[in-house]
Amino acid sequence: MALLELRDVHAGYGSGPDILTGITLDVDEGATTCVIGPNGAGKSTMLKAIVGLVRVRSGEVRLDGQRLNDLRPDQILDRGVCFVPTDRSLFPEMSVRENLVMAGYSIDDKALLGSRIDEVLEMFPVLAERRSERARTLSGGQQQMATLARAWIVRPRVLMVDEPSMGLAPQVTEQVFDVIRGFRETGMTVLLVEQNARKGLECSQWGCVLDLGAKRFDGPADSILANPEIHELYLGRQANGNGSASDG
Amino acid sequence: MDVLQIAILGILLGGVYALMATGLTMLYGVMRVINLAHAAFMIVGAYIAFVLFRDFGIDPLLSMVVTGPALFVVGVLLYQLLFKRIADNPRFTEMTVLLTFGLALAIEGILGSIFSNIYHSTEPSYATGTIDLGSVFIPTGQLYGFIASLVLLAALWAFLYYTRPGYAIRATMQDRAAAQIVGVNVDRISALAFGIGVGLAGVAGSLLSYLFTFFPGSHLQWIGLLLALIVVGGLGSLAGAFVGAIGLSLIAAFAIDQLGPEWSYLTFYVLLFVILLVRPQGLFGKAETI
Amino acid sequence: MADVAGTEPIGGAVERRRLPLSGRAAFLLVVMLALLAVPLLYPVLVPYSYVLQLMTGAFMWVAFASSWNIIGGYTGYISLGHNVFVAVGAYFSAALFVYADISPFATALGAGLVCAALGVGVGLITLRTRGDAFIIATIALMLIAQIGFDNWMWLGGSSGIAVPPLQMSEPALVKVPFYYAMLAVAVGAVYLSYRIRHSRFGLGLRAIAQDEVKAEAAGIDTRSYKVAAFALSAVFIGIGGALWSYSLFYLRPEIFLAIGVAADMVLMSIIGGRGTVAGPVIGALLIVGFNEWSVSEFGSSELNLTITGALLVGALLFFPGGIVGSLRARGKLPRILDWD
Numbered sequence: 072m073a074l075l076e077l078r079d080v081h082a083g084y085g086s087g088p089d090i091l092t093g094i095t096l097d098v099d100e101g102a103t104t105c106v107i108g109p110n111g112a113g114k115s116t117m118l119k120a121i122v123g124l125v126r127v128r129s130g131e132v133r134l135d136g137q138r139l140n141d142l143r144p145d146q147i148l149d150r151g152v153c154f155v156p157t158d159r160s161l162f163p164e165m166s167v168r169e170n171l172v173m174a175g176y177s178i179d180d181k182a183l184l185g186s187r188i189d190e191v192l193e194m195f196p197v198l199a200e201r202r203s204e205r206a207r208t209l210s211g212g213q214q215q216m217a218t219l220a221r222a223w224i225v226r227p228r229v230l231m232v233d234e235p236s237m238g239l240a241p242q243v244t245e246q247v248f249d250v251i252r253g254f255r256e257t258g259m260t261v262l263l264v265e266q267n268a269r270k271g272l273e274c275s276q277w278g279c280v281l282d283l284g285a286k287r288f289d290g291p292a293d294s295i296l297a298n299p300e301i302h303e304l305y306l307g308r309q310a311n312g313n314g315s316a317s318d319g
Numbered sequence: 320m321d322v323l324q325i326a327i328l329g330i331l332l333g334g335v336y337a338l339m340a341t342g343l344t345m346l347y348g349v350m351r352v353i354n355l356a357h358a359a360f361m362i363v364g365a366y367i368a369f370v371l372f373r374d375f376g377i378d379p380l381l382s383m384v385v386t387g388p389a390l391f392v393v394g395v396l397l398y399q400l401l402f403k404r405i406a407d408n409p410r411f412t413e414m415t416v417l418l419t420f421g422l423a424l425a426i427e428g429i430l431g432s433i434f435s436n437i438y439h440s441t442e443p444s445y446a447t448g449t450i451d452l453g454s455v456f457i458p459t460g461q462l463y464g465f466i467a468s469l470v471l472l473a474a475l476w477a478f479l480y481y482t483r484p485g486y487a488i489r490a491t492m493q494d495r496a497a498a499q500i501v502g503v504n505v506d507r508i509s510a511l512a513f514g515i516g517v518g519l520a521g522v523a524g525s526l527l528s529y530l531f532t533f534f535p536g537s538h539l540q541w542i543g544l545l546l547a548l549i550v551v552g553g554l555g556s557l558a559g560a561f562v563g564a565i566g567l568s569l570i571a572a573f574a575i576d577q578l579g580p581e582w583s584y585l586t587f588y589v590l591l592f593v594i595l596l597v598r599p600q601g602l603f604g605k606a607e608t609i
Numbered sequence: 610m611a612d613v614a615g616t617e618p619i620g621g622a623v624e625r626r627r628l629p630l631s632g633r634a635a636f637l638l639v640v641m642l643a644l645l646a647v648p649l650l651y652p653v654l655v656p657y658s659y660v661l662q663l664m665t666g667a668f669m670w671v672a673f674a675s676s677w678n679i680i681g682g683y684t685g686y687i688s689l690g691h692n693v694f695v696a697v698g699a700y701f702s703a704a705l706f707v708y709a710d711i712s713p714f715a716t717a718l719g720a721g722l723v724c725a726a727l728g729v730g731v732g733l734i735t736l737r738t739r740g741d742a743f744i745i746a747t748i749a750l751m752l753i754a755q756i757g758f759d760n761w762m763w764l765g766g767s768s769g770i771a772v773p774p775l776q777m778s779e780p781a782l783v784k785v786p787f788y789y790a791m792l793a794v795a796v797g798a799v800y801l802s803y804r805i806r807h808s809r810f811g812l813g814l815r816a817i818a819q820d821e822v823k824a825e826a827a828g829i830d831t832r833s834y835k836v837a838a839f840a841l842s843a844v845f846i847g848i849g850g851a852l853w854s855y856s857l858f859y860l861r862p863e864i865f866l867a868i869g870v871a872a873d874m875v876l877m878s879i880i881g882g883r884g885t886v887a888g889p890v891i892g893a894l895l896i897v898g899f900n901e902w903s904v905s906e907f908g909s910s911e912l913n914l915t916i917t918g919a920l921l922v923g924a925l926l927f928f929p930g931g932i933v934g935s936l937r938a939r940g941k942l943p944r945i946l947d948w949d
Contacts, residue, residue, distance in 0.1 A: 401926075417744075420918075421918040429915050436911070546748070588756070
């Protein structure tokens with residue numbers, strides 16, 4: 072059984088139309104799954120629906136067989152699903168360290184939180200260097216590192232990252248993907264949404280193509296990369312790598 | 320009047336204004352609510368202090384232990400019953416302005432029917448006392464009000480920066496969605512912030528009760544003044560509200576000295592008007608995308 | 610969506626077509642004739658002065674609410690300071706009456722024009738803001754006007770100014786000129802509202818209310834449209850204010866600048882149906898009637914303000930579309946009340 076399952080999920084914003092029009096998806100434990108698809112396909116909305124930021128109208132989201140629908144975002148985080156949005160969502164007026172403390176808001180054990188913060192400061196020397204500066208002064212790459220550090224503090228069962236490469240220089244993107252690979256090697260399940268489809272798939276075991284709010288294909292990442300039809304349809308047009316994920 | 324004397328009066332009142340404005344800016348920060356009933360809650364606090372003083376001889380400064388908790392509860396209820404249910408409204412902030420406007424009218428009417436539309440104030444012995452420092456004097460009542468405000472604001476600051484719920488409130492003020500992502504139950508935190516914000520209006524009412532005369536309709540002048548303070552400081556910014564309060568209070572003190580007391584409120588309103596036009600995000604606030 | 614349209618009872622559609630357009634016109638004609646005839650019932654109608662005064666007040670609020678609706682409803686810019694125009698209209702005509710002895714009946718139109726001009730000026734400034742900032746700006750405007758009028762000694766300041774009452778050979782008929790004049794103001798205001806609603810200009814205003822950025826992208830000169838709407842919304846409020854001032858013996862700023870006056874315009878529009886032609890009319894009649902009833906039942910008290918506030922909160926929470934909007938959403942709005 073897959074760790075995270077979506078069954079015919081419909082979701083949308085406010086009273087607007089369904090953005091997700093019936094997604095069914097399995098995310099296997101311990102693997103990295105990459106979701107690709109054009110702008111407006113519903114990729115970000117899917118992640119938001121999983122963590123409860125967008126209400127699931129029908130269908131079911133399950134973690135380990137247990138239903139997540141209708142839980143609040145904080146409850147879903149407690150179950151072990153952590154979301155890193157595209158805008159990185161650091162608290163701009165808090166220091167880097169305060170942001171890390173906030174990351175561990177769901178951890179009640181103060182000593183544990185303290186040791187995990189020390190651990191990530193060791194893992195990310197650049198954050199240790201700037202620990203007392205406000206988050207808004209960080210560069211895009213540093214912000215992405217800080218959000219990944221946040222995720223590491225929580226040690227989620229499923230880490231969902233929305234467009235980690237957005238707005239980053241190629242070299243920094245490489246570092247970011249290295250970190251995500253490192254997480255996977257510890258056994259963490261990763262669900263990745265990536266505009267830069269080739270990059271995302273190369274870093275994944277499983278791939279999934281989303282379009283018009285529903286899944287079009289899925290399969291092993293390398294077979295998707297090799298599939299000429301998908302290549303033609305979805306991988307060919309990645310010239311607009313900075314396209315926003317504003318699919319809402 | 321002596322410049323130093325004017326500055327002293329301006330700063331003392333400014334501290335009290337800061338306390339009054341903090342709750343207002345906090346609700347905006349947490350949930351983008353513009354609470355036009357904030358000053359009406361202050362007047363409610365002032366009347367509670369008035370009754371406690373008149374009927375039980377309780378000192379208005381001491382009455383804060385009643386007015387604060389009482390209005391804290393009101394704030395929590397307000398969130399649970401009113402704002403939570405319209406949180407998804409696409410024109411949320413506009414709705415909150417109208418709703419709290421209606422609420423302010425309702426409160427004014429109730430206070431008017433209980434206390435009638437005449438001026439009241441509590442008169443503790445220190446309200447009219449002064450401390451003579453030779454060339455300048457310090458009015459005792461305003462000094463006490465200033466100290467009480469600073470103590471409360473310091474306590475609030477410590478709460479926001481050194482406790483877990485405090486962190487959560489600040490996080491929610493900075494980015495509500497991000498706070499949800501890191502596991503903050505923003506619903507509960509909003510209720511708490513509403514309680515604190517309206518509770519602050521309550522304790523401010525206790526101070527108002529002896530520093531100023533008041534009647535049920537006076538909330539309108541106050542809300543105009545407080546909006547000026549927080550708009551200057553940047554809506555939703557706690558530090559901005561403090562700076563705005565002290566700054567504007569000083570300006571008003573000099574305006575009173577030069578133009579006469581009837582123009583003091585005008586200073587605030589004109590500034591409010593001008594700043595909304597020139598820089599709606601406030602002098603210290605960040606530009607917000609609509 | 611197709612399903613929903615299909616379930617609409619066919620009978621309803623047929624009935625609509627059967628009702629001739631002139632049905633509504635006939636209804637309004639009958640109402641107008643009846644309203645014109647009321648003062649002729651003297652002395653059958655008892656208490657004559659009371660009925661006339663009550664109806665005059667109702668006409669005034671119909672005019673105020675319909676005017677407010679132009680900016681607050683169609684354009685979506687909520688003003689909590691529109692009573693400033695009442696005060697300006699009232700004091701303009703009163704000053705000309707007291708100091709130059711010109712009857713307010715002669716200067717009321719001028720008061721409306723002055724308010725329109727003021728509306729252009731104020732609109733050019735305040736309409737640079739939108740949403741909540743605009744609402745706060747209008748509150749600031751009202752507070753500034755309060756201080757201004759309270760300290761304008763030439764107009765009596767906060768203690769007020771006496772206005773010589775209208776003298777007539779038959780004292781019982783003194784309310785009649787006010788009745789007809791205010792009826793004309795109400796008809797004028799509603800007609801203006803109707804014309805705007807059915808014009809390209811009105812369409813532009815409603816586009817602004819929906820999405821100002823898109824409206825601008827669609828080529829609408831949003832700034833001019835908004836300022837024009839603001840100014841037009843002031844005209845009949847100013848005229849009504851001028852006539853109101855003449856019916857009082859003594860003017861004080863707080864009569865017009867009390868928060869309740871501003872709140873009532875908003876409440877009437879919202880209860881009746883913001884952004885519709887008939888809504889503010891219905892809302893005004895309802896609130897005036899309700900206030901009259903509650904005053905006669907419980908006496909005039911501060912609690913009237915509480916009721917106003919509570920109704921506003923209740924309407925916003927439970928009837929955001931108001932009476933007209935809610936009825937229309939259910940397909941139960943009588944054709945004679947559908948003026949949109």
